[in-house]
Amino acid sequence: MKKELYQRIGETVCREVLPNGLPINVVYKPDFARSYAFFATRYGGMDTRFQLNGTWMDTPAGIAHYLEHKMFDTEEGNALQDLAKNGAEPNAFTSNAMTGYYFDSTEKFEENLKILLSFVSIPYFTDESVEKEQGIISQEIRMIEDNPDWQVYAGMMGALYHNNTAKTHIAGSVESIREITAKTLYDCHKAFYTPGNMVLTVVGNVDAERVKEIAASILPKESGPAIPRDHGEEPAGVAQREVSRRMEVSMPQFLLGFKCTPTAQGEDFLRRSLIGGMASDLLLGDSSPLYQRLYEQGLINGSFGGAFEMMPDTAYFYAGGDSRDVGAVAEEIKKEARRLAAEGLDHDFYERVRKAAFGTMLRSMNSFESIAVSLTEGHFAGYDALRFPEAFDGITEEDVRAFIRDELTEDRAAMSVIQPK
Amino acid sequence: MKETRTKLAEGVHLTCMPARKFKTDLLSAQFMTPIREETAAVQALLPAVLRRGCARCPDMGALGAELDRLYGAELDYTVRKKGERQCVGFVASLIDDAFTPGGEKLLEPVAELLGQVICNPAMKNGRFLPEYVDSERTNLVDAIRSILNDKRDYADLRLLQEMCAGEAYGVSRFGDEKAAEALTGEQVYGAYLKMISAAPLELFYCGGAEPARVADALSKALSVLPRTTVAPLPKTLRHTARAEALRITDAMDVTQGKLGMGFACGSDDFSALLMGNTLFGGSSNSKLFMNVREKLSLCYYASSQLHREKGVITVSSGIEFENFQRAYGEILIQLKAVQDGALDDWELEGARSTLCNAYATIGDSQGKLENFWLGRMASGREDTPEELAAGVRAVTPERIREAMGSVSLDTVYFLKGEEAGA
Numbered sequence: 001m002k003k004e005l006y007q008r009i010g011e012t013v014c015r016e017v018l019p020n021g022l023p024i025n026v027v028y029k030p031d032f033a034r035s036y037a038f039f040a041t042r043y044g045g046m047d048t049r050f051q052l053n054g055t056w057m058d059t060p061a062g063i064a065h066y067l068e069h070k071m072f073d074t075e076e077g078n079a080l081q082d083l084a085k086n087g088a089e090p091n092a093f094t095s096n097a098m099t100g101y102y103f104d105s106t107e108k109f110e111e112n113l114k115i116l117l118s119f120v121s122i123p124y125f126t127d128e129s130v131e132k133e134q135g136i137i138s139q140e141i142r143m144i145e146d147n148p149d150w151q152v153y154a155g156m157m158g159a160l161y162h163n164n165t166a167k168t169h170i171a172g173s174v175e176s177i178r179e180i181t182a183k184t185l186y187d188c189h190k191a192f193y194t195p196g197n198m199v200l201t202v203v204g205n206v207d208a209e210r211v212k213e214i215a216a217s218i219l220p221k222e223s224g225p226a227i228p229r230d231h232g233e234e235p236a237g238v239a240q241r242e243v244s245r246r247m248e249v250s251m252p253q254f255l256l257g258f259k260c261t262p263t264a265q266g267e268d269f270l271r272r273s274l275i276g277g278m279a280s281d282l283l284l285g286d287s288s289p290l291y292q293r294l295y296e297q298g299l300i301n302g303s304f305g306g307a308f309e310m311m312p313d314t315a316y317f318y319a320g321g322d323s324r325d326v327g328a329v330a331e332e333i334k335k336e337a338r339r340l341a342a343e344g345l346d347h348d349f350y351e352r353v354r355k356a357a358f359g360t361m362l363r364s365m366n367s368f369e370s371i372a373v374s375l376t377e378g379h380f381a382g383y384d385a386l387r388f389p390e391a392f393d394g395i396t397e398e399d400v401r402a403f404i405r406d407e408l409t410e411d412r413a414a415m416s417v418i419q420p421k
Numbered sequence: 422m423k424e425t426r427t428k429l430a431e432g433v434h435l436t437c438m439p440a441r442k443f444k445t446d447l448l449s450a451q452f453m454t455p456i457r458e459e460t461a462a463v464q465a466l467l468p469a470v471l472r473r474g475c476a477r478c479p480d481m482g483a484l485g486a487e488l489d490r491l492y493g494a495e496l497d498y499t500v501r502k503k504g505e506r507q508c509v510g511f512v513a514s515l516i517d518d519a520f521t522p523g524g525e526k527l528l529e530p531v532a533e534l535l536g537q538v539i540c541n542p543a544m545k546n547g548r549f550l551p552e553y554v555d556s557e558r559t560n561l562v563d564a565i566r567s568i569l570n571d572k573r574d575y576a577d578l579r580l581l582q583e584m585c586a587g588e589a590y591g592v593s594r595f596g597d598e599k600a601a602e603a604l605t606g607e608q609v610y611g612a613y614l615k616m617i618s619a620a621p622l623e624l625f626y627c628g629g630a631e632p633a634r635v636a637d638a639l640s641k642a643l644s645v646l647p648r649t650t651v652a653p654l655p656k657t658l659r660h661t662a663r664a665e666a667l668r669i670t671d672a673m674d675v676t677q678g679k680l681g682m683g684f685a686c687g688s689d690d691f692s693a694l695l696m697g698n699t700l701f702g703g704s705s706n707s708k709l710f711m712n713v714r715e716k717l718s719l720c721y722y723a724s725s726q727l728h729r730e731k732g733v734i735t736v737s738s739g740i741e742f743e744n745f746q747r748a749y750g751e752i753l754i755q756l757k758a759v760q761d762g763a764l765d766d767w768e769l770e771g772a773r774s775t776l777c778n779a780y781a782t783i784g785d786s787q788g789k790l791e792n793f794w795l796g797r798m799a800s801g802r803e804d805t806p807e808e809l810a811a812g813v814r815a816v817t818p819e820r821i822r823e824a825m826g827s828v829s830l831d832t833v834y835f836l837k838g839e840e841a842g843a
Binding site: 010086089133139249289292 | 440441442443444445480481482485486488489490491492493494495514516519520522552556559560563564566567569570571572573673674675676677704705706711714715717718719720721722739740741767770771773774775777778781782784785786787
């Protein structure tokens with residue numbers, strides 16, 4: 001395997017793409033007791049419409065997540081228990097654009113890796129087992145629906161987008177998941193769980209060559225075709241200016257979203273994501289003048305924050321939290337964005353934020369999960385996530401200002417609010 | 422390298438956990454006091470007020486700018502409950518010397534800033550700034566109320582409040598809403614003087630620096646701390662089992678019901694209880710997961726937790742309102758199975774490996790290390806993760822049966838929908 005050193009952040013990664021198209025990353029962590037394996041497919045909640053064997057298929061909302069639940073079933077029983085028997089802690093998640101399966105263990109790593117690669121690559125469902133999962137997932141959906149953080153986010157996505165499938169609820173609804181059958185799950189597995197559409201990342205004190213050998217021996221020898229997806233034709237402008245609902249919460253909660261211009265795959269994706277993150281820090285981060293002013297006025301509390309998110313064909317910026325006067329805070333954010341666009345950034349503050357942003361990114365490298373997920377996202381979007389120090393070098397003050405000026409404008413904004421009952 | 426614990430001043434101890442494998446260093450300062458209804462709110466408020474500013478960096482902007490310059494060092498205030506102790510203070514995270522782009526050393530300036538925030542707060546007329554006290558009091562009241570927003574946390578909290586009413590363990594880490602609302606600047610300042618002089622202060626460091634350098638930096642930073650005699654903390658009292666289970670139901674406009682069950686443990690065999698709890702509902706191959714979720718599809722989550730110091734096990738689950746009786750009955754059936762020793766070898770081995778894996782990986786996370794050692798200090802326990810793992814390895818099925826046989830139902834809590842009749 002090819003070994004690459006990342007001196008500025010003290011990491012070493014071995015990489016290789018198997019003949020079947022699967023990229024493998026092994027991040028070497030010699031002093032840690034745990035090893036972590038993350039096996040992910042570029043398939044998530046937003047990929048409901050895609051082309052299989054020349055035909056466009058529309059699948060129910062929540063299917064990628066449902067498939068994630070059912071993948072743990074094996075002909076012999078359940079992989080969750082097989083891994084737990086070895087003391088491994090297995091789990092999985094589905095996001096908008098990815099489904100990831102992982103475990104964490106201190107012993108029997110190779111045996112656990114074999115279990116992981118097998119159960120994710122070999123589907124085993126029956127109509128009965130698929131139906132039985134409905135009760136469990138319905139309760140997961142009910143739990144999510146009672147969560148105001150999720151409701152305010154779902155509201156914002158629905159307001160920002162007319163058609164973009166990034167607004168699709170990842171777990172679907174109690175109604176939509178009733179349409180899911182063993183047949184559709186098999187079709188989706190065949191389309192998306194193919195080596196060329198997946199990435200395997202291991203972080204820990206492991207032998208990279210052994211990881212490669214195990215993957216090559218267990219996974220299919222060939223990859224299926226790339227699957228065209230349709231994330232929806234999205235017109236400019238937001239679908240709704242404001243949405244609101246009432247829930248059992250202690251005080252109003254809001255998210256102000258800005259629909260941003262998506263970025264094509266490649267190195268620019270990372271650069272753009274760092275620029276958006278710095279824009280968030282400069283506009284409304286903990287040490288920004290706006291944060292301090294609103295906090296001192298009692299308009300925001302520690303829950304206030306913002307971020308820039310990017311996914312295929314999609315990019316949005318959002319800010320929010322709890323507030324007694326959500327409308328006033330939203331207006332202040334927009335006003336501050338206009339001020340920065342017109343007057344430019346405070347140069348000293350920009351330099352400080354740049355230092356702090358580097359520190360924050362470096363800190364995230366303490367987490368095996370975050371290393372694995374960011375390397376995988378990088379693969380799917382065509383960049384090397386561990387090259388963030390170099391990407392920071394290429395960003396200028398003007399880049400960040402231009403982002404605020406062009407992307408955080410009134411016509412791109414939508415507001416989502418949760419009011420107490 | 423092993424942990425070292427050094428006395429820096431009266432009731433002030435530093436635990437150093439040397440490690441070069443992280444990108445960052447962790448520095449933590451935690452004051453420990455008995456958790457009490459009368460003082461929980463004021464003590465929860467203190468670190469929030471102190472975090473607003475010190476004499477040198479008197480507001481959030483100045484403090485934030487200082488932290489940004491230190492490569493985005495973090496200085497977060499923390500309020501935790503460990504057994505019947507309230508631990509309040511700060512946790513700082515800074516880039517390790519090995520990774521600062523210009524080779525800067527951040528330990529000394531961050532320790533100094535931590536010392537300033539604790540010892541030298543922003544003041545006016547010999548008191549905290551009234552605007553800081555007022556706004557953080559509002560934030561504290563909001564934080565107490567906002568527990569309602571996450572119904573799972575809310576139900577877990579309500580169960581413990583009811584089960585341990587009248588006991589220190591029933592007090593939440595932030596204290597009571599009414600008590601928080603009534604706090605005056607004078608009370609807050611009085612509590613501050615008392616805490617910094619008389620409460621045991623535990624300092625933790627995890628990172629690449631030599632312990633002597635850390636001790637030196639912290640001694641300097643905290644040199645003006647006015648220490649007096651430090652009284653030892655009282656022990657956490659065990660919960661006494663109720664003869665008949667207490668049953669509490671709340672109603673709210675929610676789509677999912679939350680079932681909480683509290684059990685009292687009569688046994689002192691901690692390792693056996695830990696194994697028993699893991700088998701019962703502490704992992705994804707536990708009896709609750711395999712039966713209440715996987716077999717009966719009643720829920721997405723059903724898990725149990727052992728509260729070691731208190732001798733209590735709590736179960737938490739989210740269900741359809743009308744499934745209350747089925748879930749309640751099944752949870753008791755699964756407890757009975759553990760008590761009867763209906764345990765397969767793979768279940769025992771799985772539970773053992775799950776626990777040993779958890780102990781073995783504490784050293785892989787600075788946050789887990791700090792939390793573990795703080796818990797150890799708060800409880801007065803002496804066992805290391807290795808000793809705890811050895812304890813778990815030595816547990817026999819007979820000991821599990823015996824320890825879990827002492828577990829009895831104490832309190833049942835149900836959060837139901839407003840219209841539902843359960």
